[in-house]
Structure formats: C-alpha cells, structure tokens
Amino acid sequence: TYVVTESCIKCKYTDCVDVCPVDCFREGPNFLVIDPDECIDCTLCEPECPAGAIFRDDDLPEGQEEYEEINARLAKVWPAIIQKKPAPEDADAWLEVKDKRGLLEE
Numbered sequence: 065t066y067v068v069t070e071s072c073i074k075c076k077y078t079d080c081v082d083v084c085p086v087d088c089f090r091e092g093p094n095f096l097v098i099d100p101d102e103c104i105d106c107t108l109c110e111p112e113c114p115a116g117a118i119f120r121d122d123d124l125p126e127g128q129e130e131y132e133e134i135n136a137r138l139a140k141v142w143p144a145i146i147q148k149k150p151a152p153e154d155a156d157a158w159l160e161v162k163d164k165r166g167l168l169e170e
C-alpha cells in the first residue's frame with residue numbers, strides 16, 4: 065500500500081486525490097491519508113504530490129515509519145475526499161518545513 069507522510073501536513077495540495085482510481089484518500093483538518101484496505105498500489109499518486117509526501121509502505125524514508133500506522137488508523141475515521149480542492153493559503157510556506165509531526169490535527 066501507499067502511505068502519506070509528514071510533508072503533507074499543512075500543505076495538503078490534494079493533487080493526489082484526482083488521480084486515484086479507487087478513491088482511497090481520506091481527509092483530515094490539515095493532512096490526508098490513504099486507506100490501506102482500498103489502495104491497489106497503482107503508483108499514480110506518488111509523482112503527483114508537490115510535497116513528495118507519498119511513498120510505498122516498504123520504501124518509507126527513515127523516520128517516517130510511523131505514518132503507516134497513522135494512515136491506517138485515521139483512514140477509519142476520516143471522510144473520503146474524491147476531488148482536488150484548493151490548498152491552504154499558506155501551503156507553500158510549509159513546504160520546506162521539517163518536523164511537522166506535532167502539527168498534525170486529528
């Protein structure tokens with residue numbers, strides 16, 4: 065399955081949503097996750113993310129391993145998002161910021 069990682073937090077560009085053939089993205093206040101029970105590993109979303117936030121579960125960057133559990137858990141409680149929408153106004157300002165884990169709103 066594919067996993068959304070930290071760089072999505074407060075960026076939330078949602079380009080990923082439009083290309084997913086099985087609509088498996090779920091939306092929280094400032095982050096998106098992928099439902100691992102729905103993702104078919106098609107790879108289409110990975111290159112679409114301007115933040116480079118999407119990785120395959122067996123190829124997660126160092127320090128991003130916990131996002132596998134975060135995606136699986138929040139996918140069960142957050143609603144589906146099936147269409148791209150405008151990013152937060154300050155999304156670009158958060159693009160290069162590291163260590164955003166504490167800012168994730170559940």
Ligand code: SF4
Pocket residue numbers: 066083084085086087088089098102103104105106107108109110
């Ligand atoms: Fe959707 Fe394909 Fe991305 Fe999985 S890999 S979330 S199926 S676009």
Ligand code: F3S
Pocket residue numbers: 068071072073075076077078079080081095096112113114115116117118
């Ligand atoms: Fe997040 Fe990238 Fe999608 S920033 S909303 S994973 S396009």
